[in-house]
Amino acid sequence: MKINLPDLHSGHISGHSSYVYTGSRALEPGRPTAVFIHGAGHDHSVWTLQTRYFVSHGWNVIAPDLPGHGRSGGPGLKSIDEMAKWVLAVITELGVRNVMLIGHSMGSLIALQAAATAPGQISRLALVGSVAPMPVAASLLDATLTDRNKAHAMINQWSYTPRTQLGASSIPGLCLTALNERLMQRQAPGVLHTDMAACNAYTGGFDAAAQVRCPSLLLSSALDRMTPPKAIEPLAKAFTGGAPLTRIVLPDAGHAMMSEAPGAVLDALWNFATSPAAHQEAPMI
Amino acid sequence: MPIHRNAGADTLALHAGQTPDPAHHSRATPIHFTTSYVFESSDHAAALFNQERAGHVYSRISNPTNAVLEERIAALDGGVGAIACASGQAALMLAITTLMGSGGHIVASRSLYGGSHNLLAYTLPRFGIETTFVAPGDLNAWRAAIRPETRLLFGEAICNPSLEVLDIPAVADIAHAARVPLMVDATLVTPALQCPIDLGADLVMHSATKFLGGHGVAIGGLLVDGGSFDWEAAAAHFPTLTEPYDGFHNMDFAEESPIAAFLLRARREGLRDFGACLSPMNAFQILQGIETLGLRMQRHVSNARALVAHLAAHPLVESVAWPELDSHPDKALAARLLPKGCGGVFSFSLKGGRPAGSSFIEALRLFSHLANVGDAKSLAIHPASTTHFRMSAQALLAAGITEGTIRLSAGLEDPSDLIEDLDRGLHAVQKAISR
Numbered sequence: 089m090k091i092n093l094p095d096l097h098s099g100h101i102s103g104h105s106s107y108v109y110t111g112s113r114a115l116e117p118g119r120p121t122a123v124f125i126h127g128a129g130h131d132h133s134v135w136t137l138q139t140r141y142f143v144s145h146g147w148n149v150i151a152p153d154l155p156g157h158g159r160s161g162g163p164g165l166k167s168i169d170e171m172a173k174w175v176l177a178v179i180t181e182l183g184v185r186n187v188m189l190i191g192h193s194m195g196s197l198i199a200l201q202a203a204a205t206a207p208g209q210i211s212r213l214a215l216v217g218s219v220a221p222m223p224v225a226a227s228l229l230d231a232t233l234t235d236r237n238k239a240h241a242m243i244n245q246w247s248y249t250p251r252t253q254l255g256a257s258s259i260p261g262l263c264l265t266a267l268n269e270r271l272m273q274r275q276a277p278g279v280l281h282t283d284m285a286a287c288n289a290y291t292g293g294f295d296a297a298a299q300v301r302c303p304s305l306l307l308s309s310a311l312d313r314m315t316p317p318k319a320i321e322p323l324a325k326a327f328t329g330g331a332p333l334t335r336i337v338l339p340d341a342g343h344a345m346m347s348e349a350p351g352a353v354l355d356a357l358w359n360f361a362t363s364p365a366a367h368q369e370a371p372m373i
Numbered sequence: 374m375p376i377h378r379n380a381g382a383d384t385l386a387l388h389a390g391q392t393p394d395p396a397h398h399s400r401a402t403p404i405h406f407t408t409s410y411v412f413e414s415s416d417h418a419a420a421l422f423n424q425e426r427a428g429h430v431y432s433r434i435s436n437p438t439n440a441v442l443e444e445r446i447a448a449l450d451g452g453v454g455a456i457a458c459a460s461g462q463a464a465l466m467l468a469i470t471t472l473m474g475s476g477g478h479i480v481a482s483r484s485l486y487g488g489s490h491n492l493l494a495y496t497l498p499r500f501g502i503e504t505t506f507v508a509p510g511d512l513n514a515w516r517a518a519i520r521p522e523t524r525l526l527f528g529e530a531i532c533n534p535s536l537e538v539l540d541i542p543a544v545a546d547i548a549h550a551a552r553v554p555l556m557v558d559a560t561l562v563t564p565a566l567q568c569p570i571d572l573g574a575d576l577v578m579h580s581a582t583k584f585l586g587g588h589g590v591a592i593g594g595l596l597v598d599g600g601s602f603d604w605e606a607a608a609a610h611f612p613t614l615t616e617p618y619d620g621f622h623n624m625d626f627a628e629e630s631p632i633a634a635f636l637l638r639a640r641r642e643g644l645r646d647f648g649a650c651l652s653p654m655n656a657f658q659i660l661q662g663i664e665t666l667g668l669r670m671q672r673h674v675s676n677a678r679a680l681v682a683h684l685a686a687h688p689l690v691e692s693v694a695w696p697e698l699d700s701h702p703d704k705a706l707a708a709r710l711l712p713k714g715c716g717g718v719f720s721f722s723l724k725g726g727r728p729a730g731s732s733f734i735e736a737l738r739l740f741s742h743l744a745n746v747g748d749a750k751s752l753a754i755h756p757a758s759t760t761h762f763r764m765s766a767q768a769l770l771a772a773g774i775t776e777g778t779i780r781l782s783a784g785l786e787d788p789s790d791l792i793e794d795l796d797r798g799l800h801a802v803q804k805a806i807s808r
Binding site: 109112131133136137138140141144158159237240241244245251253254255256257258259260261262263265266267269270271273274350351354 | 376
């Protein structure tokens with residue numbers, strides 16, 4: 089569905105068209121809502137399998153294309169803080185409640201910041217392939233500016249396991265690295281650099297984690313070279329708000345775990361979403 | 374923009390899509406002879422049917438052995454995925470029916486494999502899909518033939534049997550200016566010699582029966598999506614990909630996957646409903662062939678070059694159609710688009726018309742007289758006395774064939790033995806002409 093949202097660059101409603109995937113179903117007021125936030129240079133389609141399951145199992149799904157990505161208009165937002173405000177604006181605009189935020193990579197920082205900014209609005213938080221801070225290698229950041237194709241190749245090299253690098257796929261008939269490369273090519277020029285720069289500049293992760301008041305999940309992959317599981321330790325320790333924190337490390341996937349291990353990611357998210365500790369109702373927005 | 378390859382073509386030909394199976398650690402790709410797959414639970418079954426989980430349900434839709442073949446050809450061709458089909462014809466039909474219905478229009482090269490030409494010229498009009506045929510090298514004709522209802526441009530990388538070379542970058546530009554995809558039949562080149570997606574094509578089809586398999590034991594087809602065509606930007610033209618589909622959970626395929634929408638629809642509708650799936654046995658056999666594709670294609674090319682050189686110098690040969698010869702109008706184009714060689718298939722014309730052609734064919738001992746190309750064994754056919762028997766000399770010329778045209782598919786035998794066999798045929802021609 090298409091919605092019009094505040095233009096967060098100029099601070100007034102300018103009518104930028106923003107796209108939100110809802111799994112081909114209208115949002116229903118009585119349902120819990122899962123908000124799936126994609127990472128740098130991506131769009132909603134990275135979550136396609138997981139979102140469809142949530143939709144068919146009694147949840148509303150909101151999987152937006154961030155500004156400048158996919159079907160959403162406007163330029164890309166320049167900071168994680170802006171992106172978090174934008175996601176909260178989407179949630180407010182759509183009037184959903186009992187919200188679980190799920191973010192991948194850059195999307196995980198957005199989810200974390202949003203949960204910290206509006207702790208009363210978020211009932212669950214799942215960070216997939218996350219670390220904070222999330223420094224971006226200088227060579228990659230430079231390549232996003234000077235040579236997109238080189239940047240895409242570097243991202244694929246660090247995001248997928250050797251098995252996938254050689255064309256094996258958990259999704260029959262698809263070449264996952266090629267699919268990811270085409271998805272990144274499809275985004276507007278400059279968006280990937282803006283995203284990566286935003287990740288690199290974000291320093292609020294520890295403070296944000298301390299403000300989180302809802303049950304949280306840190307979902308990592310053992311073979312992730314972009315956000316290695318061991319690098320998440322400092323962030324995990326920063327969740328000092330007292331709410332339950334669950335950590336899961338998938339054994340056979342890399343950073344692109346939603347496509348490399350779609351079933352395992354779905355199981356982890358679904359179990360977390362439906363666990364008793366995660367069933368605390370958030371207030372109506 | 375070409376997809377970055379994570380390994381060389383010969384490495385991908387051996388490994389892409391397959392890792393030792395986790396159950397038994399088999400190094401070779403197991404043949405999954407099963408029609409169906411056990412569900413873990415009712416919820417698991419529903420999730421597979423509704424595309425919430427990845428996996429296999431029924432082998433008409435997908436099969437683990439076929440998936441290895443699909444992922445391997447996608448990796449080699451620089452595509453985002455592929456679908457294995459019962460034949461090359463099935464792959465062509467699957468592509469067309471995924472893109473259009475009645476009222477659709479195709480612009481195609483007039484120099485096509487006879488089976489493709491039959492489908493486009495005679496069969497599809499019965500279902501309301503028309504084709505305009507153009508000379509493959511006439512870029513203005515491609516451009517002029519496009520109509521508002523055109524949904525596909527289609528040609529062969531190297532045309533059969535005229536050996537014209539398709540200017541893929543130029544035809545792709547024409548297609549994209551009209552927001553129409555270009556599909557290339559790459560059967561005669563295979564990814565070992567040319568990857569049309571790298572040159573601008575959007576879709577590629579192969580008759581895997583030919584060089585990909587190489588052994589002549591398995592019929593199969595492959596349809597590869599480059600993932601580069603923006604279906605949403607041309608949404609009004611492609612409602613099958615950009616509008617909710619009642620037949621599959623109201624899915625808008627481009628919404629689910631802007632990149633793989635075509636493959637989603639082709640698998641979820643085309644394989645499901647039309648059912649032209651590949652047997653896993655055939656998939657395995659074609660995979661065995663692909664493992665040595667690079668080596669074999671080098672030999673096919675070198676043998677073809679040796680045979681062409683011999684024939685081009687022979688007094689009983691009127692002409693040889695081979696894009697590497699100075700006499701071929703597409704020599705420069707071939708040098709640019711096919712630097713590794715122009716494959717193993719070529720044609721030549723004998724002096725003496727139909728009788729000469731028949732005499733030549735019947736004298737051959739090593740070349741097999743049959744209607745196929747791309748076998749490890751060398752093959753020959755005389756179109757005027759077989760596939761094009763009913764056509765007049767004038768009609769043959771229009772198709773780029775003379776009464777004395779012979780099509781050869783150079784195999785992997787010792788080239789000296791093949792040349793000796795050609796000389797045997799040419800000697801028979803000399804005797805026939807002298808009578």
